[in-house]
Amino acid sequence: MIKIYAPASIGNVGVGFDILGAAIKPINGDLLGDCITIKLSENFQLLNKGIFSNQLPTNNEQNIVWKCWYKFCNIIKKNIPVSIILEKNLPIGSGLGSSACSIVATLVAINEIFDNPLNSKELLLLMGEVEGEISGSIHYDNVAPSYLGGLQLILEKSDIISQKIPDFNNWFWIVAWPGIKLSTAEARKILPKKYTKDICIKNSRYLASFIHASYSKQSNLAARCMKDLIAEPYRSKLLPNFFESKEEIKKLGAISFGISGSGPTVFAVAEDIKIAEKVSLWLSKNYLQNNTGFVHICYIDTKGARKIG
Structure with a gap:
């Protein structure tokens, strides 16, 4: 069994529309983001928990988590059933990268339990693809910081999707x-x-x-x-x-x-x-x-x- 946490993020950071994103963590130690617990199973199972789980669709195939699993299986050309618990701790449509949190945590967890068939770039590309289907266009300013941490500059140049730039420790x-x-x-x-x-x-x-x-x-x-x-x-x-x-x-x-x-x-x-x-x-x-x-x-x-x- 594996449990993965993905943090909330501030997209755009004001000046960088679709170009800058910052992962954030509360100073009191709270987890501001979503968690995914995953294990291998005989059939695909999904249980939604957390403060904002009531905002999620009841049909599994409309859930981001299911979409991540389905796309991942298509890429590796294997249908491996898993049991997943999504702890939805961020509200949907909040502007804190709620969908990105679920996508990042799910794909990192699936990749790990499948023995990491995708590298970090392939994972990030897939994260952007799923996020784009939800928001209407592919953008990485939430998934990149949630996945990689820090303040991310989105480049989308050849093999480099984003890079971390310095932030201010006193902010x-x-x-x-x-x-x-x-x-x-x-x-x-x-x-x-x-x-x-x-x-x-x-x-x-x-x-x-x-x-x-x-x-x-x-x-x-x-x-x-x-x-x-x-x-x-x-x-x-x-x-x-x-x-x-x-x-x-x-x-x-x-x-x-x-x-x-x-x-x-x-x-x-x-x-x-x-x-x-x-x-x-x-x-x-x-x-x-x-x-x-x-x-x-x-x-x-x-x-x-x-x-x-």
Whole structure:
């Protein structure tokens, strides 16, 4: 029996639409992500557990886990039945890479129990393929950090899909899910099909500056460059009081604030734990829409998917 955990992630990281992704872990040690427990079996079996398991389809063949197993068996040309327990600890449509967590944990677990027939690149390609079928387009900014850990720059160049870039050890990442669902596919539809040359130039400048600042360890410059000109102007209207929240969070001392992935989760960055705690408290009181919502103060998760238990 094997148990694999895959962490939540912040897609886009503000400035890098479909290009940057960061795996995160709560500073209190909680597991913010999905777990897969797998063993060989006479027939395929799937049991859904966890806080958000009630959001999953009752038909196994509509479940991401089944799709991962089915595609994997097709690739290796063997139908090997397994028994899987999915612990669904992330809400669907949250903007925290919920589907990516399930995909990554499942494929890592299946690959391991089948004696690793796929290498890491082949696994990552398969993860992107399954994710693309759910969201409407292949993108790696959630699956790559969830699988490999850290802050990932998506390259998709020849044999290199992504590479880890430096992050800032003194940054606290505060994530707040308001307790409502937002479909990734719907959030992508709201974006324009074309952008002006001016927007493209500015966005390229901010992204290049952020990556330069990350390598040269210029924390303030990196934070100032975390500007989202691609998605935030359009997706912000889908989120509750986004710009009011952004203004208040900046007043509390956060150095950055943005939409995590497609939303509705937002993230803030602080360089001081006391500021992070103030931001967390404000978001808990003002951004959450119901009792299912949550706020976590996090670090970057450098490990990615891994065995636990």
